[in-house]
Amino acid sequence: MLESGTFVSMTAESGSQHEATRGDRNFVPKPPDNPSRDPAAEAASERRRKGRPRVLMANEPRAYREGIAAVISQLRPEVEVKTVEPNALDTSIERFSPDMVICSKATDALKGGVRVWVELYPENAAYSVASIGGRRMEYTEIQLPDLLSIVDKAEELAGTN
Amino acid sequence: MGARRILVANELTSYRQSIAIVFRELHPGVEIREVDPEALDEEVARLVPDLVVCSRVTAVVRQRAANWIELYPECKPFSTICIGGEHTAIEDIELADLLSVCARVL
Numbered sequence: 006m007l008e009s010g011t012f013v014s015m016t017a018e019s020g021s022q023h024e025a026t027r028g029d030r031n032f033v034p035k036p037p038d039n040p041s042r043d044p045a046a047e048a049a050s051e052r053r054r055k056g057r058p059r060v061l062m063a064n065e066p067r068a069y070r071e072g073i074a075a076v077i078s079q080l081r082p083e084v085e086v087k088t089v090e091p092n093a094l095d096t097s098i099e100r101f102s103p104d105m106v107i108c109s110k111a112t113d114a115l116k117g118g119v120r121v122w123v124e125l126y127p128e129n130a131a132y133s134v135a136s137i138g139g140r141r142m143e144y145t146e147i148q149l150p151d152l153l154s155i156v157d158k159a160e161e162l163a164g165t166n
Numbered sequence: 167m168g169a170r171r172i173l174v175a176n177e178l179t180s181y182r183q184s185i186a187i188v189f190r191e192l193h194p195g196v197e198i199r200e201v202d203p204e205a206l207d208e209e210v211a212r213l214v215p216d217l218v219v220c221s222r223v224t225a226v227v228r229q230r231a232a233n234w235i236e237l238y239p240e241c242k243p244f245s246t247i248c249i250g251g252e253h254t255a256i257e258d259i260e261l262a263d264l265l266s267v268c269a270r271v272l
Binding site for chain 2: 152
């Protein structure tokens with residue numbers, strides 16, 4: 006069952022965390038601890054320390070970003086999920102070094118730096134595009150199980166590194 | 167008191183599915199019904215849910231549902247919450263807001 010801990014296990018930055026005054030329960034994602042002055046070093050250090058596959062969520066709008074992140078955190082507890090604002094995508098890729106990204110608009114930094122990504126409903130259309138280890142997939146109407154399957158693929162690919 | 171029901175009928179599919187899963191997990195005693203937006207009016211009339219989540223509130227929803235959330239209509243960042251006839255507009259609504267509404271109406 007989802008508990009508040011599931012939600013606070015997600016981390017959020019770049020302004021996506023809000024004051025815990027808008028809900029009866031505290032489901033607000035917790036910001037990262039001790040933000041580093043050296044993003045690359047922090048990413049490398051955290052990866053060594055945790056060794057968990059990482060999924061970066063930067064799609065919009067917010068409630069759906071948070072909802073999908075909560076579901077991934079719950080159903081794939083071995084995966085570390087971080088949510089950021091879409092405009093923080095490129096800097097977060099550098100900082101977080103994700104194994105997979107879900108966003109609304111794929112950027113050059115994403116395409117060049119992340120092996121697995123999903124461009125979810127670009128321009129609010131029903132179709133989506135994924136890249137899994139360089140293989141392009143198109144979905145006319147992607148389902149949540151499809152996203153979870155892609156998370157699993159990203160985890161596999163991360164394990165082969 | 168009868169069975170509590172939430173009808174989740176927002177667009178797009180994976181969004182709807184994720185919201186429904188979160189609701190189910192947090193409210194295991196509540197019937198969470200997930201339907202396509204096209205079936206919204208029919209299901210509202212049939213189920214008379216305690217809460218409706220949709221992307222475009224309809225006349226049937228306004229008439230038959232005491233509580234509803236119009237989530238990102240026309241993909242705009244503004245959402246509307248109606249609880250017992252009281253409307254609140256929210257910009258950039260959060261998942262926590264949705265859960266708060268559930269907690270209030272159930």
